[in-house]
Amino acid sequence: MVNLNLAAESQIFKAQANSLAKTAVNQSTDIFAQRHIGVNEQQIKQMLEILGVDSLDALIEQTVPAAIRLNKPLQLPVAQSEVAALAKLKAIAKQNQVYRSFIGRGYYNCITPAVILRNVLENPGWYTSYTPYQAEIAQGRLEALLNYQTMIVDLTGLEIANSSLLDEGTAAAEAMSMSYALCKTKANAFFIDAGCHPQTIEVVKTRALPLGIEVIIDDYASFDFSTPIFGALLQYPTTDGTINDYRAFIEQVHQAQALATVAADILSLTLLTPPGEFGADIAVGSTQRFGVPLGYGGPHAAYFATKEKYQRQVPGRIVGVSQDVHGKPALRLALQTREQHIRREKATSNICTAQVLLAVIASMYGVYHGAAGIKAIATRIHLLTATLATGLRQLGYEVTNQSFFDTIRVNTGENSAAELIQIAAHNQINLRWLDHKAIGISLDETTTEQDLINIWQIFAGSKDLPFDRELINSQSTTIKQQQLRTSSYLTDEVFNRYHSETELLRYLHQLETKDLSLTTSMIPLGSCTMKLNATAEMIPVTWAEFGNIHPFAPLEQTQGYQELFNELETWLGEITGFAGISLQPNAGSQGEYAGLQVIRQYHQSRGEGHRNICLIPESAHGTNPASAVMCGMKVIAVKCDRHGNIDLKDLQSKAEKHKDNLSALMVTYPSTHGVFETEIKSICAIVHQYDGQVYMDGANMNAQVGLCRPGDFGADVCHLNLHKTFCIPHGGGGPGVGPIGVMSHLVPFLPATPTTPKDAQPIGAISAAPWGSASILVISWMYIAMMGEAGLTQATKIAILNANYMAKRLEPCYSVLFKGESGFVAHECIIDLRPLKKMARVEVEDVAKRLMDFGFHAPTVSWPVIGTVMIEPTESESKEQLDRYCDAMLAIYQEAKAIANGDIDPEDNPLKNAPHTAESIICSDWSHPYSREQAAYPAPWTKEHKFWTTVGRINNAYGDRNLICSCTGMDAYSAS
Structure with missing residues (x-):
């Protein structure tokens, strides 16, 4: 009986422990979403009260058209904590085998100096x-x-x-x-x-x-x-x-x-x-x-x-x-x-x-490294390659190229190239197959003397080599005299000053402090979605299991990457409603191009290769028509109505007119004007009526995740900006990833990879590597894994709430140019600044530059409408930050009003002179009719933390008239 009681108590204890563990997991999975989303429940209620809406769900019901709303949760894994997600991804990463790769083809192992790794990457x-x-x-x-x-x-x-x-x-x-x-x-x-x-x-x-x-x-x-x-x-x-x-x-x-x-x-x-x-x-x-x-x-x-x-x-x-x-x-x-x-x-x-x-x-x-350092690296690689070639010749192999830098072609003679490559792989070395009797070997900065010995032993078929180790470092160049460089390079001061780590560290920090990033303040750019790039998402990027894999390594060595791709493709497919995903495009522009190429290939497969008309709304992103032309299409513009929506009558008319040659419609959703167009299903239906395909620009997917899916309401193709919606950072203008999702009838035409089925009809390569910018896909994987279905959906709702809250706060001074039928915007809003020009001759550029004095980055300027700004706060910003930004915009309006009232000089004022540098503030001959304090500290928070621009407003016209695109002539700048 005692043993039975102990067993029962043990079972009770296990049950309690499991319950506690489950509770802990549930609590921990909530943590990341709460950290990613910048506002709390109390602040959400305050914002909803200002909007006059009872609940967040009520706001979404009035904003997202009922006809396209997703009324079921996304089928995604349960959200994981940062620790759990990193542990799972580490397990996936360990499935990758990090071999020594001598494959070349333009890709090489290298050493990222630690000071650059930590302080830049x-x-x-x-x-x-x-x-x-x-x-x-x-x-x-x-x-x-x-x-x-x-x-x-x-x-x-x-x-x-x-x-x-x-x-x-x-x-x-x-x-x-x-x-x-x-x-x-x-x-x-x-x-x-x-x-x-x-x-x-x-x-x-x-x-x-x-x-x-x-x-x-x-x-x-x-x-x-x-x-x-x-x-x-x-x-x-x-x-x-x-x-x-x-x-x-x-x-x-x-x-x-x-x-x-x-x-x-x-x-x-x-x-x-x-x-x-x-x-x-x-x-x-x-x-x-x-x-x-x-x-x-x-x-x-x-x-x-x-x-x-x-x-x-x-x-x-x-x-x-x-x-x-x-x-x-x-x-x-x-x-x-x-x-x-x-x-x-x-x-x-x-x-x-x-x-x-x-x-x-x-x-x-x-x-x-400077010129001498880089040349030393190159010289060492070349001499090691020459040494490798000499040893292989002594082993009886023919090295066919007499003059080379770091790569040799080795004829394998009686031996099969495939067999030698297999033996090398058994020794965790990757060589390049050129043909049945030839192997390519490329050396790099990380190559060691032991690597040469290992390669020789593979070709010798024995650990015993018929020559002495002294062969190493005894070689001279194979480069012909007339091929050698005689001109100098990297002579500018910047390449000759920062060779110690101390100096480079300070230089990097000096440059970093001249830039405004998300570490400084919010960057509310419409259509660009500058949201949180969480540290936990970024950590795996520099793991060796992801970073040190050659793009043409054998598939059996990259099973971790394959699992990562499969999971991410499945998740993105569920989020978008598409049957197939290609991760190959390595930028949004390349996603556009790939999507249109898929459509073109689809028409050709049906014997309708003559279809070349692409309908594009007047409000579209500028890359849309450029991409269409690159795909051999003729662009026909579709009008928008006064509310910024696609003009259905004009669309119907042009689709009818070009019905025999209609290839595609390119549409952004929510619209480029930041509104959920209620007729999106009708828009798609019109195009399908004439056998055209609907390409959706996914720039605004941040307003759709968990609420609606482009694959459900009529899109055939959609590219996704993973550097926007799915948290890959913008990196100062790159990198990016622009994968495409397609409906089932287009899956056979997706860009080819080594895993593409043989019965597919893929378009050609879009990027040089089979999976594009593979190493940063871990960021989006982490984001989705940690957010889960509930977190992703909540993030979308908050993005919409934040945009509407800012629009409402700014309404007393600025009109919102476009709204949905219920009076709400999507995740971004266009604020009209043109009245400022009429009132006080204040240009949109003046507002953008004055925002810098407040410590903020301007919203998207004069696009898609000249004289406006497009604001997208994202879900990651706090209410305090939203309010500060609104306060800055309202203060700028008051400055413009003071100009209109004659209280401030129309030419010499804080707006026209912005941004104000520290140097201009401390100069002894301050002659402006406004105070230094108003210029430099226009808001209370600027006295707590001030971001200073290092230059005043830049003369763009001067730069175009006097184009200098290198360090030559930059002595004055370098000394600043």
Whole structure:
């Protein structure tokens, strides 16, 4: 009986323990959602009272149309605590096998200096800032990007470089498009040397197809120029490592009135003659090996350099030097007339982003090591490669390339390449299969002497080698004298000053403090969703199991990544209502392009390849028409009514008119005007009536998660901005991820990966790596895992509540331009500032710059309506922060009113002179008719914590007239 009682008591104890554990889990899973969402229950009630709504659910019922509302919970796993989610993800990560990879193909192991790893990559002061459109509060990031551009210009030997592109493959595709646009002949063919990286060739082919461009892949040495071409792409060194002399070929390219693009390994250019010195018009490549982890393919910063005469055709962004109102050198984005929001369907590129965070890391790698340090790294790699080749020759193998940098091609003779690769894998080493009798081996910064010995032993089939270890370090260069670089590089002061960790640490901190990020205050940008990027979400990014995996490692070594992809695809499919998800697009613009390509492929599969009309509302994102044109479509604009909604009559009329050729409608939901259009189902039905497909821009998915699903109300394709709704940080303008979701009939056409079913009809490669920027997908996985269904849905509701609360608070002074039928907005609102111009000649730019004096980033300025700002507070901000922002906007209105009343000078006032720098405040000759205190401390909280801009208002016109895009001439700025 005693034993039975003890057993019973044990069972009772276990039951109580399980109950307590379950309660603890439930409590802990609530914690993250409460930390992510910035307002508490009491504050929610206060905000609802101001809105005159009884409950949060009542607000949602009046805001989200009943016809599309999701009336069931999302089928997602139960929310986990930060600790539990990290533990589960760690278990997934451990399924990845981190082998020593010598695969190459443009991807290399490298060393991220610890000072850069901790103070840039892992630092929210760098990764939570926004694109530097408001340049006065982005001077640190812009300087780092100017360093990047200078580094690229120096190493490539060309005259101008942009501030980075998405990856080497897309950079090469952009070079092709630019060459095509500049072509003065009727040539329609683009030549690609067979020695280019395979993934680059695939991305370029994808881009060429819808434009009707013929791609010729051949050996450059035997190409017959009787075929007219508009451009050519060459790899330097080639994908199997050979260093070719392209001078004569490029001369022939120029004789054909075509442009020559060279895809060059950036590290090799410290030893090799740079492309600009042997005639290249464009140079592209990756800066991944400058301190950026492999990350199974990304994110990495690609570079793009060209001649100065082509500056207005360069894709992406360029940082330029201008000056502020005080005559002080200042930085900003140059040549912004190239942006898609202005050129729209005339744009030759839809790239509206960069890889800023990764470009900053690469630039700081250059700053830290300097010319001598980087050359030493390159020299060591090259000499180790030469040593490896010598040893393999002594083992009886033929190394076919006589001149190489870090990669050799080894003929395996009687041995099977596959068998040797299998033996290497058994020793946790990855080699590259070139063909049945050839293997590629690429060395890198992390290669050791022991690695060489291990590779020799694999090829020898024995641990005993027929030569002495003294072979190591006894080699000389294999690079021919005429191929060696003789010009200098990285001579500017910035590359020669910060070589100690102390100096670099202080430089990084100095730059960081010049930037406003989410560590400073809220950034309420409409359509950009600058929400919390939680630390727990960011931690796994730098785990070795995710960071040190080569994108072309065998699938059996990446089972952790495959599980991560499968779970994330399943979750995103459930959230959106789509049957299939592709994670490959590595930016929102690439998601747009991929989605439209899928639609194009679908029509072609049905024998309707002639369908090329794309209907786009007048209010659409500028990348929409640019993406459509890149996919070979003709853009037809659809009118919007006075409420900002799509004009159904105009849509019906144009769909009917183009019914035989209608391909797609591109629509943003909630609308670009920040409203849930009630007729969205009817809009989709009209397009489907004429066999068109509905492409939904997912920029505003932050207002839908848990409340409605695009797959349920008519969308066929939708791209998602994981760097917005799903918490991947903006990184100062990049990285981003733009996966697409599709309905079941479009699943066979999704971009190909190594796991694509054989019966599919995939479109070509969208990014260079099979799963795009794979390493940062862990961030979105963590966010969804920790939020769970209830947390995600609540976040959406609060995002809508916060936007409506701010709109209501601002209404006494500013009108909200568009509202839904019930008088509410979605997750963002457009505030009309045009009356200020009539009242006091105050421009929207004046308001944006004055907000900096209050310690805030401006909302989205003059888009989608000129003279307005679009505010999106997100769910992560506290009520205190929302109120402060509203107080700042209301105070600015009062300043404008004082101008209108004649109390303040219409030209010399706090608005026109904003932002005010510390230097301008302390100067002895203060002559303004307002006080220094009003200028610098316009609100109580600015006295508690003041963010100072380091430059005054920047003269953009001066910068465009005097374009300087590298450190040359920056002595005054560098000394500031």
